[in-house]
Amino acid sequence: MEDNDIKIFVGKSKKDTDDSIALISEMNAQRSNGNTEKAKKLGKELSTRFLDTVQLRESLSKEVGPLDYPQSIIFQIKILMFFTAEYCINRLLPNTLLKSTATNTIYDSIMKNAGQFYDEFSDGVEYSFYYLAIKKDDMISAVGKTFAMVSRKEGNEEFEKLGSEIFKVVAKEVETIINSYEFQK
Numbered sequence: 001m002e003d004n005d006i007k008i009f010v011g012k013s014k015k016d017t018d019d020s021i022a023l024i025s026e027m028n029a030q031r032s033n034g035n036t037e038k039a040k041k042l043g044k045e046l047s048t049r050f051l052d053t054v055q056l057r058e059s060l061s062k063e064v065g066p067l068d069y070p071q072s073i074i075f076q077i078k079i080l081m082f083f084t085a086e087y088c089i090n091r092l093l094p095n096t097l098l099k100s101t102a103t104n105t106i107y108d109s110i111m112k113n114a115g116q117f118y119d120e121f122s123d124g125v126e127y128s129f130y131y132l133a134i135k136k137d138d139m140i141s142a143v144g145k146t147f148a149m150v151s152r153k154e155g156n157e158e159f160e161k162l163g164s165e166i167f168k169v170v171a172k173e174v175e176t177i178i179n180s181y182e183f184q185k
Contacts, residue, residue, distance in 0.1 A: 035098055036101055042099070043104070050108065051117070073151055076150055081166065088178060090103075144162070147163020
C-alpha cells in the first residue's frame with residue numbers, strides 16, 4: 001500500500017460550522033418576522049404581473065407608448081422587465097436570503113406557468129449584457145442601448161429610448177411594489 005492510497009479524513013472547520021449556524025439563525029429570524037413569506041409573495045406577484053402579455057402591453061403603453069411589436073420584441077421587453085425586477089430586488093431587499101427567495105420564486109413561477117418562455121429565457125445571454133450595462137456610469141442609457149442590441153435594432157434611437165424608458169418605468173413600479181411589502185430590516 002502506498003502513502004497516496006491512504007485517505008485522511010478532515011473534519012469541518014469551526015468556521016464552516018459557525019457559518020452554518022449563522023445561516024440557520026438568519027433563516028429562522030427571517031421566517032419568524034414574516035420576511036420569507038413576503039419575499040415569496042413578492043416573487044409570485046412580479047412573475048404573474050410580467051407574464052401576462054395583455055396586462056403588460058396595457059400598463060406599459062400608458063407610460064412608454066403603444067407596444068405594437070412582433071412577438072420577438074415583446075419577448076425582449078419581458079426579459080428586460082424580469083431583469084429590472086431582479087435588479088431592484090437585489091438593490092432593495094434587506095439581505096441575501098430574501099433576495100434569493102424572491103428571485104427563485106420568480107424563476108419557479110416562470111418555469112411552472114410559462115415553460116416555453118422559461119426555456120428561451122434561461123438559454124439567452126441577454127442578462128449578461130444587461131449586467132454589464134448597469135455597471136456603466138450612464139446605466140439607463142446603457143440599458144437602452146443593450147435593449148436595442150438584443151432586439152437586433154442596434155443603433156436605433158427609438159429602440160434605445162424604448163429600452164431606457166421600460167427600465168425606468170419598471171424600476172419605479174417594482175420599487176413601489178417592494179416598498180409596499182414593508183420588509184423588516
